[in-house]
Amino acid sequence: MTGGGDQVPIWAVVLACGAFCQVFKLILYAIPRRGLPLFVLFQSSGLPSLAASTSTCLLTMVIIRCGWSSPEAGFALVFAVIGIHDGLKLGGAAVEQQRALFLVLDRMEISQRLVRRAMAYLDPRSHHPAHMLMGVCLGALFALAFGVRPG
Numbered sequence: 308m309t310g311g312g313d314q315v316p317i318w319a320v321v322l323a324c325g326a327f328c329q330v331f332k333l334i335l336y337a338i339p340r341r342g343l344p345l346f347v348l349f350q351s352s353g354l355p356s357l358a359a360s361t362s363t364c365l366l367t368m369v370i371i372r373c374g375w376s377s378p379e380a381g382f383a384l385v386f387a388v389i390g391i392h393d394g395l396k397l398g399g400a401a402v403e404q405q406r407a408l409f410l411v412l413d414r415m416e417i418s419q420r421l422v423r424r425a426m427a428y429l430d431p432r433s434h435h436p437a438h439m440l441m442g443v444c445l446g447a448l449f450a451l452a453f454g455v456r457p458g
Contacts (some may be wrong), residue, residue, distance in 0.1 A: 359442025367450035
């Protein structure tokens with residue numbers, strides 16, 4: 308999976324894509340909060356999904372450099388599909404957990420502090436399909452923009 312002598316290594320492009328994804332996420336979350344929520348730099352979920360963007364960037368880079376029919380492309384494709392599929396399944400499970408928690412909390416008499424604390428554990432934005440799709444688009448575009456040498 309190595310390119311020519313003057314090409315940026317694939318791992319460097321994927322790493323830069325992950326860093327860009329997290330900084331972009333920080334900006335998106337900072338606008339409505341009117342502050343810097345630094346915690347988003349350390350979470351893979353949210354808009355855009357870190358897992359989806361880096362795996363798609365890796366897949367795109369390998370296809371560009373090694374070709375679609377290479378063993379590396381097959382490995383990267385399987386890796387991306389499994390990662391995105393698991394992310395979507397995890398998002399669906401989080402929504403179901405949240406619904407169950409709403410039902411339990413609705414029938415119990417507990418303090419508002421405990422309700423807020425319980426709801427903080429289940430964030431429905433964790434792996435929403437739109438976040439995964441945004442990550443896929445970001446990763447592919449990042450690879451196309453920065454992974455191909457000019458000329």
